Amino acid sequence: MHPDVVDSRPGSCPVCKMSLVPVRLDTSWLCPIHTREISEKEGSCRICGRPLVAARVAVTWTCAAQPGIDRLEPGTCPDGTPTVQRRTLRPHGNHNPQHGGQFFMAADNWHHVEGTYPRAGVFRLYVYDDYARPLAPAVLRRVAARVVTNERYDAKTRTSTDLTAFQLRPSRDGAYLEARVTGVTFPAAMTAKIKLKPDAPEYRFDFTFPAVTREPVTVPVRNAGGSTRTTPLPRTNPPAPQAADTKSADAAAAPPPPPVTQIPETIPEILAQLKARDAEIRDLIREGNFAAVWVPAFQAKDLAIALEPHIGHLAPAAREAAEPALQRVVRFAWLLDSFGDLGNRQQVEDGYAAFAQAMAEVSKVFGVAP
């Protein structure tokens, strides 16, 4: 259930207690969307031509005539032919901040960043791989990044120009990038603009810190082998509860639970709930709390799906418009979840505009003013 839980020994998952199963991990290259073709080398996708991105894969051996065979070691197939290697993409899952900051995923689906504001005038950026492991100091030193505290946005061209920017420089131990910023007050809004490699596109991550961030408290966790290791308590995405609020390390290590959506029985009640979720999403975006947007967005999609059986009760004209409107609420809820992970304010706001339009359409066709 938790692919980011990886241990070097057999045992059980510290989150859900299920038995760990063996896996052999390696790094391969694959297309960001056509993940069927996994290459051992850098290059471009032969289906669509996009540059391949690095990804974590599980390596097993199978048989050409019996693809159901999946072994951890090479060998011989029942028909006497040698086994062939198979590389299977493994999903990543840990989007928990490790230093009490805000955590986003880069659009390459591989790198992750965490921004912190440990004291007034100091911005730090931690950069991780696809399993939320910090980049090696030598790799981090090759990242070109700056933090922008003031910029001008041109809606016509959809581009922005830096007005006040500060260079992010590696810390002495190579653990993070840091810049001293001036002229910032709470809530402290700032944008990290990052090129992970010289030829890579520039990614932007919009951070908003309501207050100074704090490193989480660490507690000992007993692992399967009986020894103890120290695990930081990840913060659920902002606003973060303090570590002391959390009762156990296991609970804290778990990813945020899926939102449980209580579905009311009547259409007006469902629409009222939808309106409340819409307001929550709007507030979260205004606060810059993009990583938390998925919770009310997913609740809204569940409510929209609950309206589907009621379409038959609508007047014919409203019925025709209802189905695509509900589908759009679901689609844009998923898109908001995806954009929220990336931390780009403009994208999140564009996604929300489409979501809000679909919500208004739903309210209209079900007979309630938005």
Added chain:
Amino acid sequence: MSPSTRVRSLRVAIAAIVTAMVALSLMRTEAHKPITSPFTFSDDVLPIVKARCASCHSPGGVAPMSLLTHADAVPWGESIRVELMAGHMPPWGVDVSAGRFRNVQHFSAREMNVLLTWASGGTPAGQTSQEPVAELQPQWALGAPDVTIPLQAVQIPGDIQERVEEFVIPVPDRPLRAVDLLPGTPSIVRRATVSVRAVSESGVAGLTPERLVALWLPGDHPVALDSGMAFHVPPGAQLRVRIQYRKTWQHERQAMTDRTTVGLYFADAGAADVQVLRATQSTGNASDTFTTTVTDDIRAVAVYADPDLSGASLAAVALLPDGSREELISFRPRAEWARRYWFREPISLPRGTRIQVTARVDDALLPPAAARPLQGKPTSFSLALNVVSGK
């Protein structure tokens, strides 16, 4: 230490380093399977795929992959997720008021959620079936045509991935209610246009006879004109059939052959001719609004964008002389999936109605990995309204 001992020591050291590197790169660790989706392929996904996607995503279909078995679908999980969130699949493109069109292609809210949850949550299999999946067998969707015309066979050598072929064929001097295609090799027939090549053109002011008879797409459900309407075929005219062939990655470097058949469906004599009213704007702007005016009483039966337009959204509204407004369409055309949208019922537009089109260069709502238009930003917008005269 002797030279041979040094060499042996060096070899041992190199072997140790190589072994360590292999061990590090193929680190054997423990983890467990990340299934979070309550929906499985067999119980939840396959029924949707069969109903909505199988006309292309089948063995022998034009799509780059079949999605009819778990083994076939799983490697495309991320691609499915991105294409659904981008609104690219099914390739319909209409934003709102889809209910007013014929042969709408879209998922319900529940279906969309099932597919996205499954693709995002570990793609679980459920009870997989070992039954073989049949090859796609295209049929005439409108029933047997009145006349079938086999085109010349086309051979695409192994080193050619994509090709456009144009055929000019004689056509009887009779009005048409539909033209359809039946590909010989469906996996490479990507799209087609069928138009009438007339000797001369005529029409009332602002309106011209519609010569584009079909915007053909694989997996689409063609529409035949209602009784009393027809595409006019002047004496001596010919049909021009333009087919875009494209091999998917599965057929790379394979020589392929196709022989497509054209099916003609004739209309009754005396039917009203379908005409076209165009609104066009050259642009360097990210958005534009432009209008065209209706000069006679007409009924709108269909609408389509310039078949080469991508990377924009278009919204058309009819501003009637009495001050009322009728939303016609709001959609995101894609050249790859250029289609004509048929209104379920004709829309009456009295003389003096203004057709206002708002166009916007727009790809902001695509998830990061979604395919962007390849042609760059559009330099002109064009919308065509198919109409027949009369109230």
